[in-house]
Amino acid sequence: xxxxxxxxxxxxxxxxxxxxxxxxxxxxxxxxxxxxxxxxxxxxxxxxxxxxxxxxxxxxxxxxxxxxxxxxxxxxxxxxxxxxxxxxxxxxxxxxxxxxxxxxxxxxxxxxxxxxxxxxxxxxxxxxxxxxxxxxxxxxxxxxxxxxxxxxxxxxxxxxxxxxxxxxxxxxxxxxxxxxxxxxxxxxxxxxxxxxxxxxxxxxxxxxxxxxxxxxxxxxxxxxxxxxxxxxxxxxxxxxxxxxxxxxxxxxxxxxxxxxxxxxxxxxxxxxxxxx
Amino acid sequence: xxxxxxxxxxxxxxxxxxxxxxxxxxxxxxxxxxxxxxxxxxxxxxxxxxxxxxxxxxxxxxxxxxxxxxxxxxxxxxxxxxxxxxxxxxxxxxxxxxxxxxxxxxxxxxxxxxxxxxxxxxxxxxxxxxxxxxxxxxxxxxxxxxxxxxxxxxxxxxxxxxxxxxxxxxxxxxxxxxxxxxxxxxxxxxxxxxxxxxxxxxxxxxxxxxxxxxxxxxxxxxxxxxxxxxxxxxxxxxxxxxxxxxxxxxxxxxxxxx
Numbered sequence: 047x048x049x050x051x052x053x054x055x056x057x058x059x060x061x062x063x064x065x066x067x068x069x070x071x072x073x074x075x076x077x078x079x080x081x082x083x084x085x086x087x088x089x090x091x092x093x094x095x096x097x098x099x100x101x102x103x104x105x106x107x108x109x110x111x112x113x114x115x116x117x118x119x120x121x122x123x124x125x126x127x128x129x130x131x132x133x134x135x136x137x138x139x140x141x142x143x144x145x146x147x148x149x150x151x152x153x154x155x156x157x158x159x160x161x162x163x164x165x166x167x168x169x170x171x172x173x174x175x176x177x178x179x180x181x182x183x184x185x186x187x188x189x190x191x192x193x194x195x196x197x198x199x200x201x202x203x204x205x206x207x208x209x210x211x212x213x214x215x216x217x218x219x220x221x222x223x224x225x226x227x228x229x230x231x232x233x234x235x236x237x238x239x240x241x242x243x244x245x246x247x248x249x250x251x252x253x254x255x256x257x258x259x260x261x262x263x264x265x266x267x268x269x270x271x272x273x274x275x276x277x278x279x280x281x282x283x284x285x286x287x288x289x290x291x292x293x294x295x296x297x298x299x300x301x302x303x304x305x306x307x308x309x310x311x312x313x314x315x316x317x318x319x320x321x322x
Numbered sequence: 323x324x325x326x327x328x329x330x331x332x333x334x335x336x337x338x339x340x341x342x343x344x345x346x347x348x349x350x351x352x353x354x355x356x357x358x359x360x361x362x363x364x365x366x367x368x369x370x371x372x373x374x375x376x377x378x379x380x381x382x383x384x385x386x387x388x389x390x391x392x393x394x395x396x397x398x399x400x401x402x403x404x405x406x407x408x409x410x411x412x413x414x415x416x417x418x419x420x421x422x423x424x425x426x427x428x429x430x431x432x433x434x435x436x437x438x439x440x441x442x443x444x445x446x447x448x449x450x451x452x453x454x455x456x457x458x459x460x461x462x463x464x465x466x467x468x469x470x471x472x473x474x475x476x477x478x479x480x481x482x483x484x485x486x487x488x489x490x491x492x493x494x495x496x497x498x499x500x501x502x503x504x505x506x507x508x509x510x511x512x513x514x515x516x517x518x519x520x521x522x523x524x525x526x527x528x529x530x531x532x533x534x535x536x537x538x539x540x541x542x543x544x545x546x547x548x549x550x551x552x553x554x555x556x557x558x559x560x561x562x563x564x565x566x567x568x569x570x571x572x573x574x575x576x577x578x579x580x
Contacts, residue, residue, distance in 0.1 A: 116474055136480045146475035150493040150570045159489065163480035191570040211479065 067247035074121035093245035097258035100268030101317035139213035154188035178206040270317035386514035390449020402461025449513030464495035
């Protein structure tokens with residue numbers, strides 16, 4: 047509510063409960079006759095970290111691509127901050143599973159590219175990119191090309207690249223699945239720290255249930271494909287800030303894991319049966 | 323890296339080859355009309371190198387090669403990017419491009435001489451037709467095989483169509499162009515020399531053709547050796563250019579680069 051006495055009309059400040067940032071209604075994604083997902087309804091609050099888990103090949107990524115505007119839904123609608131998604135969205139940050147850095151640009155050039163596209167003056171964007179690289183622990187690596195960095199370092203550059211534009215929504219498609227287990231844990235806690243600083247809405251796809259629970263506020267389970275839809279929605283009540291390495295030892299974590307796994311297990315088994 | 327012994331072996335091969343040749347012509351096993359003495363060839367080369375006329379010929383061939391390469395590559399890059407980005411146009415034009423590429427380019431040389439005269443431009447045109455297709459096919463391939471994740475990422479980061487071209491498509495295609503640089507420069511030389519050979523008033527190809535016309539095989543052999551040295555020199559320059567231009571590529575060449 048606006049205060050009638052306020053001198054300047056300020057943007058209404060969101061108070062709890064958080065506003066819906068991403069709204070997905072009756073989403074259907076089909077490729078020809080193949081229906082990947084259908085009847086997906088999801089709401090992601092502002093500042094909420096949502097993880098979507100599901101068996102392989104259940105069309106998880108297509109949901110992200112629909113939010114990003116990379117794929118057009120065959121039915122239903124997606125909106126970000128109340129505006130329907132049409133075309134590729136610039137308000138989001140996307141952390142791809144694959145290598146998505148431009149191999150012909152240095153780490154610094156890769157990080158600043160989003161600002162380059164936004165016509166930010168060169169000095170300003172250089173300074174911001176440097177600061178972001180330092181933030182993800184890559185000070186001194188500015189001039190390196192992607193092939194001169196390790197897999198984990200490349201992921202950090204990707205993270206800085208996606209976050210430097212201050213996106214309203216951050217989408218992540220199994221971002222750490224290609225990393226070895228120790229690097230993955232390290233990256234997870236660094237991601238959480240970054241996110242904690244400046245809470246944005248996050249939608250993360252993963253097949254790793256542990257990762258989902260340790261990072262997210264909410265975990266949704268997608269059924270086995272084709273025609274998958276949301277079959278479970280679990281709130282993660284673990285306190286923040288969290289220690290990714292330690293949190294798995296807490297009884298609450300184990301309990302949640304058991305709960306969600308009972309739903310997920312059914313779908314994983316179904317997907318195995320379907321694959322045969 | 324070749325060791326000292328490898329170098330010695332290479333030197334020995336040269337000595338044995340030319341020494342044997344010299345011997346065979348001296349004792350009469352080889353007819354010097356068909357196989358002139360290496361010493362005579364060397365004298366011929368030396369004669370040319372000291373005459374200022376020779377540099378006119380060298381410069382002519384060099385300019386034809388460079389012009390043919392630059393124009394052919396430019397057209398190839400432009401056409402390749404266009405067809406790589408619009409599958410529809412590529413589909414429609416495909417049979418025509420294949421047909422054009424199927425024509426042995428050498429048969430076009432008389433036409434070019436007819437159209438463009440005996441000067442350098444008929445040779446440039448021949449070199450262009452040879453270079454164009456190599457670059458063109460490489461660029462089409464390069465544009466089509468842009469990593470979809472890199473492309474999607476750039477679009478989400480806010481790239482406009484023009485920016486996609488500048489920051490994604492062209493750099494991606496550039497590595498393909500550079501990897502075909504050697505082949506296409508080689509073809510530019512071939513185009514220039516064949517053009518000169520078939521009708522010209524200057525150039526290394528003209529020198530060779532003139533020597534042939536005068537029944538002077540020594541001149542033909544000297545021309546061939548000079549051409550070989552010419553191409554090797556270009557190769558050294560390219561080596562340098564390639565290393566300077568693709569700094570972002572892993573030192574161990576990627577499999578696709580070859």
